[in-house]
Amino acid sequence: AQKITQTQPGMFVQEKEAVTLDCTYDTSDQSYGLFWYKQPSSGEMIFLIYQGSYDEQNATEGRYSLNFQKARKSANLVISASQLGDSAMYFCAMRADPFKNYGGSQGNLIFGKGTKLSVKP
Amino acid sequence: GAVVSQHPSRVICKSGTSVKIECRSLDFQATTMFWYRQFPKQSLMLMATSNEGSKATYEQGVEKDKFLINHASLTLSTLTVTSAHPEDSSFYICSARARGQHEQYFGPGTRLTVT
Numbered sequence: 001a002q003k004i005t006q007t008q009p010g011m012f013v014q015e016k017e018a019v020t021l022d023c024t025y026d027t028s029d030q031s032y033g034l035f036w037y038k039q040p041s042s043g044e045m046i047f048l049i050y051q052g053s054y055d056e057q058n059a060t061e062g063r064y065s066l067n068f069q070k071a072r073k074s075a076n077l078v079i080s081a082s083q084l085g086d087s088a089m090y091f092c093a094m095r096a097d098p099f100k101n102y103g104g105s106q107g108n109l110i111f112g113k114g115t116k117l118s119v120k121p
Numbered sequence: 122g123a124v125v126s127q128h129p130s131r132v133i134c135k136s137g138t139s140v141k142i143e144c145r146s147l148d149f150q151a152t153t154m155f156w157y158r159q160f161p162k163q164s165l166m167l168m169a170t171s172n173e174g175s176k177a178t179y180e181q182g183v184e185k186d187k188f189l190i191n192h193a194s195l196t197l198s199t200l201t202v203t204s205a206h207p208e209d210s211s212f213y214i215c216s217a218r219a220r221g222q223h224e225q226y227f228g229p230g231t232r233l234t235v236t
Contacts (some may be wrong), residue, residue, distance in 0.1 A: 042214055045165075045227035052223070063173055091164060095223075109216075109225055111164045120224050 002027045004092050006112035013082045014120050020067070021077040021115045023092030029053075032096050033107060034075040036066065040088040048090075051075060082119045089114045123149045125217050127228035134205055134235055142200045142231045144215030150195035151217035155225070156188075159212040171198055180221040 003026040013019035022027045025034065040090040051059045059066040067076040079086055093109040124147040134140050144154060153172050157165040169185075171177040171192035179185045187209075189201040198217075202209055214230040 035225070037227070043159075043214070043232070045214060045216070045230075047224060047226065050223060052203040095225075107172055108167050113164045 002029070002032075002094055002096065002110045004094050004110055004112035006092055006115050008114070008115045008116070010116045012118050013079075014118060015084060016081055018078060018080045019082055019117065021090050021117065023077065023095050023112060025075060025092075026075050027073075027094065027096065029096040032094055034066065034068070035093040035095070036064070036075075036077045037091045037093060038086075038088045039091060039098045039114070044092070078085075079117075082105070084119050084121060087117060087119045089116050113114070123147075123217075123219075123224070123226045123227040125151075125215065125226045127215055127231050129231060130229060130230045132234070134233070134236055136206055137200055137204055139203045140205055140233060141160075142202075142213055142215075142233075144198045144200070144217065144228050146196045146217045146219075146226070149217075149219050151198070152195065152220040153218045154192055154198040155216040156190060156198075156200050157214045157216065159214060159230075161212075165214060168200075202233065205233070207235045208236045209233065 005024045032053045034051045038046040049059050049061045049064045049066050051068045058068050063080045091114045092112040095109050110121045126145045128143045156168045158164050168183045168187050169179045169190050173195050177190035183190050192198040215220045215228045216225050218225045
């Protein structure tokens with residue numbers, strides 16, 4: 001079974017500093033995808049970044065980067081130069097074989113419990 | 122990124138009535154749509170998965186007769202909460218994915234309050 005663990009219920013960071021949000025995962029699948037989503041207080045889920053299990057390079061998207069350590073089964077999100085607008089809940093998620101079109105719920109994202117990030121001015 | 126809309130964004134209904142929530146993919150064909158439920162300060166819990174033109178697959182513990190899901194086209198899925206009770210009050214979020222794509226896009230959510 002797949003499992004995502006986010007051990008930090010809440011994090012504080014000073015504006016303009018970098019912050020790392022932890023995520024570890026457990027899966028027996030050989031091919032899988034890792035995702036990070038941001039959920040502000042409005043409730044919408046905003047896709048941030050994706051890392052495929054066979055990607056050798058760490059994914060980067062603007063100020064977001066994913067520190068992927070496959071042997072440790074970790075996929076930490078790094079936000080550089082934090083902004084006040086980064087304050088939100090952040091969810092790590094995983095899905096097996098992201099390019100395969102599963103029937104049923106096998107293609108579903110499994111979410112962690114989330115980390116609430118607060119950026120201080 | 123792709124856009125997924127949900128309607129309504131908020132709804133208040135009386136106990137015993139039914140509520141329909143629509144989820145639309147605006148600029149892509151969603152071969153698979155997912156319905157999630159989120160309680161305050163908790164993570165998203167998958168309720169069901171629907172593939173266009175076929176019956177939805179429900180997660181364990183989710184009553185299929187209570188939460189009716191229809192995925193009639195490649196751009197529209199609906200969730201109907203039948204005979205709603207106060208304990209059904211929650212934040213419902215839909216998500217959509219196109220065939221062969223890894224990205225999964227979420228709607229803005231619907232906050233349901235049953236009085």
